[in-house]
Amino acid sequence: MGKKLTSYKDGDRVKIMRINAGHGALVNLINLGLNIGNIVEIGRKSNMKGPVIVSYQGTEVAIGYGLATKIIAEIA
Amino acid sequence: MEFILVGQPNCGKSTIFNEVAGYKSVASNFPGITVKYTKSHIELENQKISVIDIPGTYSLQTSDEAELAATKYILNAPEDAVIINILDASVLSRSLELTLQLMELQKPMVVALNMIDEADRKGIKIDSEKLSKIIGAPVIKTNGRKGKGIYQLFKQAYFAGKKKIKPSIIKGPANIEIFSESLSKIMKEKGIPERWNYRFMTLKLLEKDDSIIIFLDDYFKKKDWEFINKSVKKIEKIPQRNSEFIISSIRHNMAFHIFENVAKVERSIKKDVRDKLDNLFMHPFLGYIFLISILYLTFWLIFTIGGICEPLFLNNFEKLSKLLSIKFADTPFLLSFLRGFVQGIGGGVGIVIPFLLPFFIMLSLLEDTGYLARVAYLIDNLMHKIGLHGMSVVPIILGYGCTVPGILATRILKSPRDKFITATLTTMVPCSARMTIIFGLVGFFISIKAAILIYIINIIILGFTGKLMSKAMPQVSPGLILEIPKYHLPGIKALLNKTWFRLKEFVYIAWPLLIIGSIILELIEHLNLTNSINSFLSPFTSGILGLPAVVGVTLIFGIMRKELALILLFSALKTKEVLTVMTPAQIYSFTIFATFYIPCIATIAALARELNWKKAGLITGLTFSIAVILAVLVRFIFPIFI
Numbered sequence: 270m271g272k273k274l275t276s277y278k279d280g281d282r283v284k285i286m287r288i289n290a291g292h293g294a295l296v297n298l299i300n301l302g303l304n305i306g307n308i309v310e311i312g313r314k315s316n317m318k319g320p321v322i323v324s325y326q327g328t329e330v331a332i333g334y335g336l337a338t339k340i341i342a343e344i345a
Numbered sequence: 346m347e348f349i350l351v352g353q354p355n356c357g358k359s360t361i362f363n364e365v366a367g368y369k370s371v372a373s374n375f376p377g378i379t380v381k382y383t384k385s386h387i388e389l390e391n392q393k394i395s396v397i398d399i400p401g402t403y404s405l406q407t408s409d410e411a412e413l414a415a416t417k418y419i420l421n422a423p424e425d426a427v428i429i430n431i432l433d434a435s436v437l438s439r440s441l442e443l444t445l446q447l448m449e450l451q452k453p454m455v456v457a458l459n460m461i462d463e464a465d466r467k468g469i470k471i472d473s474e475k476l477s478k479i480i481g482a483p484v485i486k487t488n489g490r491k492g493k494g495i496y497q498l499f500k501q502a503y504f505a506g507k508k509k510i511k512p513s514i515i516k517g518p519a520n521i522e523i524f525s526e527s528l529s530k531i532m533k534e535k536g537i538p539e540r541w542n543y544r545f546m547t548l549k550l551l552e553k554d555d556s557i558i559i560f561l562d563d564y565f566k567k568k569d570w571e572f573i574n575k576s577v578k579k580i581e582k583i584p585q586r587n588s589e590f591i592i593s594s595i596r597h598n599m600a601f602h603i604f605e606n607v608a609k610v611e612r613s614i615k616k617d618v619r620d621k622l623d624n625l626f627m628h629p630f631l632g633y634i635f636l637i638s639i640l641y642l643t644f645w646l647i648f649t650i651g652g653i654c655e656p657l658f659l660n661n662f663e664k665l666s667k668l669l670s671i672k673f674a675d676t677p678f679l680l681s682f683l684r685g686f687v688q689g690i691g692g693g694v695g696i697v698i699p700f701l702l703p704f705f706i707m708l709s710l711l712e713d714t715g716y717l718a719r720v721a722y723l724i725d726n727l728m729h730k731i732g733l734h735g736m737s738v739v740p741i742i743l744g745y746g747c748t749v750p751g752i753l754a755t756r757i758l759k760s761p762r763d764k765f766i767t768a769t770l771t772t773m774v775p776c777s778a779r780m781t782i783i784f785g786l787v788g789f790f791i792s793i794k795a796a797i798l799i800y801i802i803n804i805i806i807l808g809f810t811g812k813l814m815s816k817a818m819p820q821v822s823p824g825l826i827l828e829i830p831k832y833h834l835p836g837i838k839a840l841l842n843k844t845w846f847r848l849k850e851f852v853y854i855a856w857p858l859l860i861i862g863s864i865i866l867e868l869i870e871h872l873n874l875t876n877s878i879n880s881f882l883s884p885f886t887s888g889i890l891g892l893p894a895v896v897g898v899t900l901i902f903g904i905m906r907k908e909l910a911l912i913l914l915f916s917a918l919k920t921k922e923v924l925t926v927m928t929p930a931q932i933y934s935f936t937i938f939a940t941f942y943i944p945c946i947a948t949i950a951a952l953a954r955e956l957n958w959k960k961a962g963l964i965t966g967l968t969f970s971i972a973v974i975l976a977v978l979v980r981f982i983f984p985i986f987i
Binding site for chain 2: 292293294295296297298299300301302304305306307313317318319320322326327328329330331332333334335336
């Protein structure tokens with residue numbers, strides 16, 4: 270159930286299901302509003318394993334590729 | 346009375362602080378640059394009030410140095426402190442999450458809806474009175490960049506402090522409130538200071554905030570921790586989720602609920618020109634073209650300005666030095682001392698005004714417009730190849746200007762490992778002083794291409810070193826999590842403040858050492874120690890590096906001030922026609938060695954300050970070894986090609 274954040278296309282609206290990251294990264298994500306259950310839009314995914322950009326409520330956040338693979342989401 | 350400015354990164358907090366405080370704080374469009382807090386004083390209602398600007402923080406949940414500093418400061422603030430919470434009104438819902446946490450502290454507070462113009466542009470209309478009623482604190486609309494609403498904000502803060510109005514308590518689910526009540530009783534019994542609001546501490550415990558746990562461990566016994574663990578488990582049982590998620594979800598939903606209640610989005614968010622800019626600047630291919638062009642243009646501009654200005658300054662100091670030689674000819678010791686002093690001052694002026702000043706202005710411009718965050722995004726996967734991430738790019742770029750501010754900028758990195766690797770790489774980046782050696786020697790006597798090749802070799806070595814170091818320290822880096830701020834037109838005041846802030850690090854840390862170094866060098870010359878130093882070093886300089894023995898002392902001098910290695914080479918060789926006494930291979934090998942070897946004393950001091958003496962020593966040893974290996978390689982390989 271759910272796929273990695275990196276497997277979605279630009280413009281997909283996804284709901285975050287799980288975050289399999291360490292406490293430090295987790296707190297950072299939550300602080301920026303990337304909590305479980307939140308809906309974000311994928312934008313500007315660079316093609317060379319670069320960071321994934323997600324946007325929600327007018328905020329844009331770049332998430333490193335490695336970390337983005339640990340975020341599991343499904344189409345909202 | 347004391348005002349504490351609290352807000353999330355990019356909310357315009359430092360701009361407001363600068364507006365009232367003058368040249369003290371740094372506005373930043375790159376999250377988390379102000380790690381230490383800044384203090385200033387204002388006069389209001391005939392009273393002197395301290396204003397504290399603490400680092401931008403997304404929440405009071407501590408995950409890095411900046412957030413920890415913020416939380417600690419607020420918790421231990423004096424009785425009569427007032428929290429001024431500054432929000433970016435254009436991202437109200439997210440900003441309210443911090444506000445909700447601040448309310449939990451139950452200290453007098455006021456809220457500034459800053460960047461209200463930006464919210465207007467997005468079509469977000471906010472009912473500030475309604476918001477004020479909900480949170481139980483005054484809410485004022487402000488526009489920091491234009492200075493609008495700021496006087497009113499501070500006045501309201503003053504009254505809030507006088508009347509000691511506490512914000513509302515917005516209750517959460519019953520089971521959490523019951524837990525909080527029983528834990529509060531225990532906290533009171535244990536004598537935990539009441540200013541650390543008990544309900545706030547309970548919520549922090551549920552968020553599993555390490556620093557709070559350590560904090561409470563002084564008071565709690567095993568029995569208390571058992572009670573806490575049991576209660577937390579009970580709270581986690583039904584939603585089947587960790588308590589930190591539960592608390593942050595509650596807060597998130599509450600913030601969104603308040604947002605929906607007080608704000609109306611009148612038209613759907615229209616994409617403006619600035620979004621289109623990112624289609625170019627963050628494009629997977631064009632983005633890099635722009636990046637290279639922008640960086641090239643920046644450096645070209647700095648070198649052009651520097652090249653024109655430098656001789657103007659240096660000539661005057663040379664004249665002054667000659668004048669001194671005539672005036673103090675009878676007292677040679679004093680003369681050496683004074684000459685060293687003047688050269689130290691002159692060397693500083695010769696670097697600061699021509700190179701550092703334009704460099705820092707350009708960099709602040711890139712930062713304040715928001716472009717630097719895009720650079721971090723673009724360069725992230727490249728940096729991953731050497732075990733780092735995009736954030737490390739800032740110290741490294743700063744290093745091209747002056748290594749000292751570059752090292753100090755490693756503060757923005759969260760993990761000690763990333764900090765160490767980045768500091769090592771920054772140390773090896775040729776700063777503007779080393780640039781004068783590279784272009785003054787190789788560029789002048791061999792060719793410009795050969796000089797640029799040194800930069801390319803340098804980047805390759807940086808890559809290898811980074812790779813090796815990250816292999817040696819295989820801990821996982823937390824990875825990039827970076828808000829990409831909206832593009833802003835930077836304010837002149839904030840821009841100048843920031844430039845000065847960075848320049849200050851050179852002026853106060855590097856410059857005094859530069860002056861002391863110059864004096865020592867003059868005295869060495871005065872005491873005729875040059876020859877003994879040269880012959881002492883000759884097994885190394887001539888034997889291993891294959892250079893003329895006279896360069897020995899110039900390399901020692903270079904540790905004090907990198908660019909002195911060049912100036913003194915001329916005097917050591919007794920000619921400016923270096924080619925008559927050194928082969929091109931020797932020139933190249935000398936330059937490579939001088940680029941990499943021991944960092945200047947100011948850099949070593951900065952490394953010791955940001956990391957520790959042991960790591961500073963390790964970095965020095967490492968760069969020295971690299972310098973020797975490269976110089977020897979050049980010694981034997983260079984003649985094959987020429």
